[in-house]
Amino acid sequence: MNATTVAVDLAKSVFQLAVADEHWKIIETQRLTRTQFERWFLNREVNLVIMEACGSAHHWARWLNSLGIEVRLLPAQYIRAYVKRNKTDAADAAALLEAARASDMRPVRVKSVEQQALQGMHRIRSLWMGTRTSRINALRGFCREFGIAIPVGARTGVEAISRILADPNTAVPDLIRGTAKLLVEEIRLLEARIAQLERELAAIAKFSPACTTLLSIPGIGLLTATALVAATSGDVSHFKDARHFSSWFGLTPKEYSSGSSRHLGRISKKGDRYLRMLLTHGARERAACVQGGAGRRARGVWRAPLGIGCAESKQPQ
The missing domain is CATH 1.10.287 (Helix Hairpins)
Structure with missing residues (x-):
């Protein structure tokens, strides 16, 4: 059988599959063990696999890519809205198919x-x-x-x-x-x-050329540079612009708008908390240096490099 799309609800040892035809209609469901899951894809022709970007998803995405199968990882927090009625593995797999059809659903890049x-x-x-x-x-x-x-x-x-x-x-x-x-x-x-x-x-x-470039930016230190490279593989070309990149880890403000009334609140704090913490410490340290005097501003001297001396999320009191 030639399946067009397969949605996979991942777990540690049980995998729920929803197989859809070219019209996105579910024509088969499977509940497989880990061994059966691997054998199933080795014996089927699949064009597209859809999974949540959760634990082990990147591993399975790399494995499926090695078989020549396209993989689309969807943000886990956006899938819940597509689940109908009670939450089950089968309902989650079906929700993945519905979410994948949304034109504004941006997939997560597969990490190496x-x-x-x-x-x-x-x-x-x-x-x-x-x-x-x-x-x-x-x-x-x-x-x-x-x-x-x-x-x-x-x-x-x-x-x-x-x-x-x-x-x-x-x-x-x-x-x-x-x-x-x-x-x-x-x-x-x-x-x-x-x-x-x-x-x-x-x-x-x-x-790492990407880390070297990042380290040349004021406010970016060792930890921030390597963490950004780990999160983005040093390539941010898939982001539309700098604001979309900032929105990705929650540095843009929340918006509460209706009609002609628009209100921008505090930062959303979505996305990677660790990256946001590092960048916040870098901005705080940079601001402290700028306020330290004209001489310090001219030389760009830092009191401590970001990511080494001041990247703890909580100092002991």
């Missing part, structure tokens, strides 16, 4: 293995930064319970806590001091791992 690996490095760094922050905040809280105030700043705070724990006359009881030292050791280990990961990102950026 290198892009996803680079994004994974950024996610790992974010996890380590979050763990480091939580450990520092915990130590601050413990010290506060014993009447010890820790100065503001992650690095300054860890150094102060280390000195307090090493002091035999400190107010921190012996009962908790040993365990608290283990937390400090864990923080030091996380910092070493983060530094190593940043060195690996720097090596990647050194041999």
Whole structure:
């Protein structure tokens, strides 16, 4: 049988298929295991596969492309409106077919293995930064319970806590001091791992023309450049203009308009939160430098490079 279009509702081990003819009419449905899913496409002639841009979608899109099949990934948040009545795997697959027919539905570009690996490095760094922050905040809280105030700043705070724990006359009881030292050791280990990961990102950026170009822009540092390349593969030609690119990760304002009344509110905060956080820190740092004096404006001196010293989403207090 020659199917024109196949909509796939992805899952970890169960895949729901809706097969449509050239008129977008569902002529067959299948519920397959992972092995059956791979065998099904190897034994069928398929022109187009439609999937949500969700977990594992890019992997399956690359695999299907290797078979010569066109793949269209649709934004997951826009599919819900096309689901009829109750939510089931079959209804989700049918909704994908309806959504694919919408002329204004823009597909998501399939990411390469290198892009996803680079994004994974950024996610790992974010996890380590979050763990480091939580450990520092915990130590601050413990010290506060014993009447010890820790100065503001992650690095300054860890150094102060280390000195307090090493002091035999400190107010921190012996009962908790040993365990608290283990937390400090864990923080030091996380910092070493983060530094190593940043060195690996720097090596990647050194041999990436797209990263080199981005690093020449004021407000763009190592993390922002590599994260943008990972998200867009260094090619933004598929965006209509700069405003559409900004809208993609939520930097354009929300609009509340009706008739002749138009109101633009705060930024929408849609899209990639991590990218938006990096760019916001870059803009904040750049603004601080501009306000620092005429000499600083002339030289374009930064107090800290974006993405290394000031890209944490939350500083420990």
